[in-house]
Amino acid sequence: MTNPENTTIDLAGLGITALNEMQQQANEAIQQNSEVVLLAPTGSGKTLAFLLPVASILKPESDHVQCMVIVPTRELALQIEQVWKKMSTGFKVTCCYGGHDMQTEIRSLVEAPALIVGTPGRILDHIRRNSFTGRHISTLILDEFDKSLELGFQEEMSEIVRNLRNVKKKVLVSATTTKIPSFTSIKAPVTVDFVTNKNKSEGLTVVQVLAEKDKMTTLVRLLSYLGAESTLIFCNQRDSVERISAVLKEEGIDCAFFHGKLEQEERERTLIRFRNGSVLFLAATDLAARGLDIPDMKHVIHFELPMKGDEFTHRNGRTARMLAEGTAYILMDREDKLPDYIIGKPKVLDLPAKLAAPPVSDWVTIYISGGKKSKLNKMDIVGFLLQKGKLEKQDLGLIEVKDNISFAAVKRGRAEAMLQLISAEKMKGKKYKIEIAR
Template identity: 50%
Template sequence: MNINESNSQQYLERLKIKQLNEMQLAALKATENNNEIVLLSATGSGKTLAFLLPVLNSLDVANKNTQALILVPSRELALQIETVLKQMQTGFKVTACYGGHKREIEENNLVQAPAIIIGTAGRTADHIRRNNIITKDIKFLVLDEFDKSLELGFLEEMAFILQALPNVQKRMLTSATNAVEIPAFVAMKTPETLNFLPDEPVANEKLRINTVLSDDKDKLQTLLQMVCYFGNTSTIIFCNHRDAVERTSNFLAEQGIINVFYHGGMEQHDREVALTKFRNTTSDILVTTDLASRGLDIADIRNIVHYHIPHEEAAFTHRNGRTARMNATGNVYVIYAEDEKLPEYITTDATVFTIPEKLSLPEKPKWSTLFIAAGKKDKINKIDIVGFLSNKAHLKKDDIGLIEVKDFTAFAAIRKSKIGNVVELVKNEKIKNKKVKIAVAK
């Protein structure tokens, strides 16, 4: 027995989506008629729903084994897809498997087989080798952001995983780039390609690309001027290397600019804190590698800064895809030194930008982030946290911003002027009769 149209409509309502877009409808129809689909569509266009609905439609309610596997290039993307599925309230068990946290947590979740597993290649392969994942009933395979997985060097692990799936009937690959050769181990013979990539990456009126010539070779002073020009608007600064990310972040902090940084060498908790602070505007600036160029669900990003020129055009496109989404406009700034040559793919549609003189440092953000050492697994939700902060810390609704609840932790944006008093008021209080650590997020 499979889900029906009324189920699908309920899922959309829970996601607050009125109707599917053209790409999503095409994907649904294609999976009904073809077992091999390649879906090409821009970042932010809704690919996640385009494969989740067909996956859900393929599940047999009576089958208690794992029936679908979604492979992704990053833990953030795995968690994002898991969140969407949980919001849909499908009734099917879902588990995300990814590096950066204890494998034992996932092993416990896999004892009772989830209908859908979302996983990164390394951790998923590890579970298969340990027989934690039983693959015999996996009929639907999705390789999301497939090109990125290959870029990150997951070829061997992915080949191992696919060889361990004896009964796959449907295969679906998604990508925001039409430039990847599909390896033989994917075993696609006659795939139907749905190409919804725009002829131009983003319309010029939506995405404004600017080049900024820097007088100083290391470009840090120019970057500082740019940040002052942006003021308190949401900005991502891209660097090519992890050490450059931390060096750039430290420089800005030394100049009095509040920012967070994010790269693949960080512990999972630290990555979550950084992204949470950026999402809830405790920090308006995120300094990062290309790890943040895809898969992150962060709305309303106004500016993209290429502090380092990306190595290739695809990276440039994906970085820019963080802004100008869902009919919003965005600005892209490429900072280059006199001895750097700008590639043609940057200069074609770019405007030379001159930084105004007499700029001042932006105002400090008005929010801080409160860390709570309890989460979903402790039966704590957003309503519990709002009630706790209202009753115990005497906060008004306007003093509480974005709340995010993870499995074992939670974060709440608190008006900065109140945060010190909040920590003092709640230090000996309990949430749901449980004493937990509560502190300003570091």
């Protein structure tokens, strides 16, 4: 695909063959208008929808920061950074978020990337430190801006906007209809709305599961019913998330957990294991409802229903993504009343009394103590594991290379033998710690 300014985007590298209707409309609207509000469901491809016009707007001859994307969470920031890199625009991006090494970010910002993506607190910190010059930033995008407000970032975002005095194009992005905050000074935006009525996902099926007094027993039976397919289990509280994971493990079901109080490295490892299929079930708070790069999600389970309809929408957006099909299960008693935000009558599922426990994943995740800064890339790891570990290509799954560490999915039945074979081997002349990630 070729955009104006001769910027060519390789859609195949992004895993798609063509833009969907929302992406086409958003691309056109953002290029042609100075104020745009993009409303589209979670999982519909919003990130690409606003990055495509950015790639067209950026000026190759400029050696200044030209565009900023502000997001509520580090996970969303990292996802946007990865999409941008896959687009192969030739323009540099820097990702800034709390928990990341400040000096690493400052060194990257000194080189003036064309695009900065980050969370409000960290970006404001850099502005106050004068880590970069903002006077050439002409495009500002607030992605999931409603979530940023919900998390209490209004003051930070307001100060950021006040400091960016030469912004000519403002884009607000959300999966739900939300009032435009006054600090944006947006007066008459063009709205691209794929949230209301007919534009909602047609691939989603909502099912009510008749629960026993002990909902955990019902959850175990439901996971057994679903089998070996990736499933997100949503709860309202962190304690519930950890309790579900612990109880399921006691039942012999491997279930990871994910919430905002985990350290960044723990969150990243958990998502990697879930993304590559090493762990099939993930119990999570609403932090996982938005902005996480988790492809091929089959099922979402509402162990506890959220208080607000918006969060119900966001949770369900983790499945039936990009026009695929998926199912959202609600665990409720037969007599319980559905909240008003659930439109229509869900299908009812009465689980069989006897079910075999879900099988263990075919994959395990291998941890490697080196990454990009050690000059390792995916091909290095593939070659090493195939040649020294005696694996076949079909024994290797998803490989992710980070700055200082890497992870590779390996068939469970081959992992231990492979680890023994490579225990004394070097990769690119260096010995790395390689073990099964926990």
